[in-house]
Amino acid sequence: MTYDTIIIGKGPAGISAALYLVRSGYTILVLGSSVGALERAETIENYYGFPQALSGSDLASRGIAQAERLGVEIRSEEVVHLGMEELWSVKTDAATYTAKTVLLATGKSRSTLKVPGFEEYRGKGISFCVTCDGFLYRGKTLALLGAGEYAANEWAELGVFTQDRMVFTNGAEVTGTFPADTRFITQKITAFTGADTVTGITTEDGTTHPVQGVFVALGTAGATSFAATLGIELTGTDIVVDSEYMTNIPGIFAAGDCTGGFLQIAKAVSDGALAAKGIHVYLKKIFT
Ligand SMILES: Cc1cc2nc3c(=O)[nH]c(=O)nc-3n(C[C@H](O)[C@H](O)[C@H](O)COP(=O)(O)OP(=O)(O)OC[C@H]3O[C@@H](n4cnc5c(N)ncnc54)[C@H](O)[C@@H]3O)c2cc1C
Structure with a gap:
């Protein structure tokens, strides 16, 4: 109807x-x-x-x-x-x-993260819309931030543009319906790093994961x-x-x-x- x-x-x-x-x-x-x-x-x-x-x-x-x-x-x-x-x-x-x-x-x-670098790289590699910007990042190494159903939906869309991708849950429980082969990074994020654009995500274990783009799908x-x-x-x-x-x-x-x-x-x-x-x-x- x-x-x-x-x-x-x-x-x-x-x-x-x-x-x-x-x-x-x-x-x-x-x-x-x-x-x-x-x-x-x-x-x-x-x-x-x-x-x-x-x-x-x-x-x-x-x-x-x-x-x-x-x-x-x-x-x-x-x-x-x-x-x-x-x-x-x-x-x-x-x-x-x-x-x-x-x-x-x-x-x-309220879909933001209060970690160093997040605001700095917003619009410089950190995007809030796969539909709008996914094409610009085709074939690149990408991160998706989120863990719920909204993130799972964005993840499916992101697959059209790259297979080299991982989900950063930032410590949240995964509640979205992701495919079985999804690569999750579960540690909390401590910083976004880069130069002109974002190039890395650092997690609480001290690892910096290289990325060429970040899509935000936190919460709903x-x-x-x-x-x-x-x-x-x-x-x-x-x-x-x-x-x-x-x-x-x-x-x-x-x-x-x-x-x-x-x-x-x-x-x-x-x-x-x-x-x-x-x-x-x-x-x-x-x-x-
Ligand atoms: C701690 C606190 C105390 C407050 N005290 C007062 C007070 O004393 N007096 C006063 O007048 N105001 C107070 N407010 C403000 C008041 O609560 C808000 O102004 C009011 O609730 C706004 O109404 P809204 O319908 O615009 O949004 P909300 O009440 O926030 O409702 C938003 C709705 O959208 C839904 N939603 C969002 N995204 C999605 C999605 N993707 N899918 C499905 N659903 C979605 C949410 O689930 C929710 O149902 C207070 C607010 C807070 C946080």
Whole structure:
């Protein structure tokens, strides 16, 4: 089936948009791999309507229950790839779905490593997008950083460009579905080295592994990863949206922390509602 909208993220922005869209009669699917930022918020006291403080997890569960009561389909799946065929194709660790529009409500991106050299070689051999940059590194010795399903998806794509490659898990448990012959380096990374571009990755045992390029696929694919793949405009790590909450790519909308600004629940909820309005206008204009 084709959904009118697939919402990536089941935090306040994604759920708020879902509430508006389902009540307008649209077919929607919400995909979320975790609760999001609220999971770490011990006490919420500044959100409207709760005389007693409550935990972030409690607030998130209430939002999800509210959406489910209204008939929103919510799946706990991780999105590993977002692409365009005739319509938007959203690939998760479990299935591939199709939609007319997509709302990115993925929260704040955190796919960086705080080790010497990482920031220095970002864009100088360290890339965040196999689809965009893989071709530039064909036949080279490459490293992929990550251990989850998103990394496994990037690993498969990287195989088109080189077989001389290894996965650096940086000490994380491997949870992605990698082929049996995948070469893993499991030690923690202590530095990225090089000259004009990155040429080595040093691990905690003191070994420097020679590389000619590094692709980053840490944790889950966030807003910046999708942005890199699709050519979505960013300011820093924030997705740029217009007054209708649409990105520069028609049919792709964004809301909440991933668009930057005031990183608070109230703003995320407001963004979600306004993005739903923007999606409604777009669906009416393009698909009816
Ligand atoms: C410790 C802490 C305390 C806070 N305290 C407060 C407070 O007191 N008051 C307040 O207003 N705000 C507080 N905040 C901020 C608030 O939590 C965020 O502003 C808000 O949750 C943002 O909502 P969001 O929907 O944009 O993103 P998030 O809530 O982060 O939700 C992001 C969603 O996207 C999903 N996702 C991301 N990538 C993928 C993928 N590839 N596949 C599938 N799903 C994906 C995540 O699993 C999650 O469901 C706090 C934040 C933190 C970290």
